[in-house]
Amino acid sequence: MKNKLLEHLSRLLLIDNDRCPVCKKILWKKEAYLCDQCLRELPKNDARTCRRCGRPLSSDDADLCSACRDDAKRPIDRGWVWLVYGRAAEQIAAGFKFNYQKTLAYWAGAQMAQDLADCPWMAEVDALIPVPLHPNRLSERGYNQSEQLAAGIASGLNERGIEITLDVERLKRVVDTPHQLGQPAAFRLKNVKNAFDVVDPERVYGKRIALVDDVMTTGATLDACAAALKQAGAADVAVITFAAVPS
Ligand SMILES: [Zn+2]
Ligand SMILES: [Zn+2]
Incomplete structure (x- = not known):
């Protein structure tokens, strides 16, 4: 008893x-x-940020991060990053990436939306597109953490009166790339180039898209997704990430 x-x-x-x-x-x-x-x-990314991709800047940077400086033709037009990548962001991302905490990612997305609602270009975005997983990886994990983040963001923004479409069908990962973790930048870039396809490109033609991803490390994955969307005729591609490694 x-x-x-x-x-x-x-x-x-x-x-x-x-x-x-x-x-x-x-x-x-x-x-x-x-x-x-x-x-x-939580280490919010509210100090100086890259005016293109939103990455936290180092004291040596003027207004662009090293990745945006090195490649003036980056297909990313704007960016917003919630957390500066460090122990806290790493632990949370590990939870929804490797420990099967699907609802943790959705919750994180809803938290992001509270701050994202103040982002000046957010209301002009036509659709949120999460960075897709290859079907093999998806069946391994059972869900796509970026899709969960995006779903949390969309519902949080809708609650704040910002209507935004969540489009999980548009981008497909056609190459099952090896894990990026711990790989050098050049390898990452080659690894993901041409790994993504746009399904029904006319659906993104002339649209303003915001890609959603968990962690921006070198940005190679986001660049590859953004390049595919631009090739399909997207007018503007933004990136929204849960956390980014500082420049
Ligand atoms: Zn940048
Ligand atoms: Zn705690």
Whole structure:
């Protein structure tokens, strides 16, 4: 009887003993996904950012990050990054990328939308397109974390009166590229070039698209997606990322 009562009480107060993905503290029921302290201390990307892709700048950079400086013809027109990549962003992204926490990605997207609603060009975007996974990777993981992020963003923005279409059919990953993690920049670029196809290109013709991805490292994947969309006639391609490695 006593045990039952204890179990009931702990169920009432805790989410099945879920832990904060950043500090590993047991979460209280009111703390969905992240503990209050880690949520407050998230490293938002609100200092100087690249005027093209949104990446956090280093003190040596003027107004462009090194990637945008090195390639003046980058197919990315604008960008918005939620977090500066570091331990916190890494732990959360690991949760929704490798630990099968599908709803954590959706929650992160909804959190992003609260800040993204203030982004001046957001209301002009016609469609959100998540960076797709190859079908092999999709069946491995069971979901696409970028699609979950994008779904959370779309619903969060809609709640704030910004109507935006989520288009998960438009972009296809046609090459099953090896894992990018820990690979040098040149390898990453070659690895993903021509890895993406646009389905029914007339659907993006003349449209303003925002690509959604989890982590921007070199930006090679986003560049490849943006290039495919531009080739299909997209008028403007923005990138929205959960976190980006500083320039
Ligand atoms: Zn925490
Ligand atoms: Zn940049």
